[in-house]
Amino acid sequence: MLDVLIKGGTVVDGSGAPGRPADVAIAGDRVVAVEPLPAAGAARVIDATGLAVAPGFIDMHSHADFVLPGLPTADSKVHQGFTLEVVGNCGASPAPLSPLGRQDVIDTSALVVPPLEWDWRAGVSPTSPRSAGPRRPRP
Ligand SMILES: [Zn+2]
Numbered sequence: 001m002l003d004v005l006i007k008g009g010t011v012v013d014g015s016g017a018p019g020r021p022a023d024v025a026i027a028g029d030r031v032v033a034v035e036p037l038p039a040a041g042a043a044r045v046i047d048a049t050g051l052a053v054a055p056g057f058i059d060m061h062s063h064a065d066f067v068l069p070g071l072p073t074a075d076s077k078v079h080q081g082f083t084l085e086v087v088g089n090c091g092a093s094p095a096p097l098s099p100l101g102r103q104d105v106i107d108t109s110a111l112v113v114p115p116l117e118w119d120w121r122a123g124v125s126p127t128s129p130r131s132a133g134p135r136r137p138r139p
Contacts, residue, residue, distance in 0.1 A: 002027055002042040009048030014055055024053055056083025063087065065094055066105065070113025094118060 004026040010019040011034055025033040025042070039045045059077065065087035068074060077085065087093065094105045097118060105118050 002032070004044045004046065005037060005039060005042035006046045006048050006053050007037070007039055009051045009053035012052050012054045019052060022053075054081070057081045058084045058086065060086050061089050063089060063092065066109045067113050069094075069116055070109065 002025045006024040006026070008023070009021075011022040011024065012019040013034070021036070022034050023037040024031055025037055057080075059082045062085040064074065064077070064085045068085075068087075074082075074085075094109070097105055102118055106115065109116060109118075
């Protein structure tokens with residue numbers, strides 16, 4: 001039994017090959033088939049006629065490491081199709097966080113997420129993203 005069948009779309013698989021008509025079958029959290037399939041047998045059918053169907057996108061330049069700890073489901077990014085973010089860009093990262101930069105991170109991140117307890121040695125919490133990016137030196 002399929003949980004989801006995305007039917008009638010043009011599959012763009014990221015390989016560089018042109019898009020092709022195909023259906024995408026999902027069981028649990030896995031894509032189990034990418035081929036023309038009948039709708040029968042799927043718990044949910046999504047009509048993708050006229051739409052592109054693609055795997056998640058990678059945001060290669062994100063500063064989400066400052067906000068993901070406060071918004072861990074990243075709904076706005078997921079709704080845009082992003083499934084991976086590269087963080088620690090531009091020489092800035094909240095971890096490891098030096099005592100000199102701690103207040104800057106707290107103040108900046110508080111503009112978009114609820115105030116968090118930033119720990120310079122371990123990030124924010126066990127569920128926070130880890131980044132090894134360097135801290136920007138203070139002037
Ligand atoms: Zn940047």
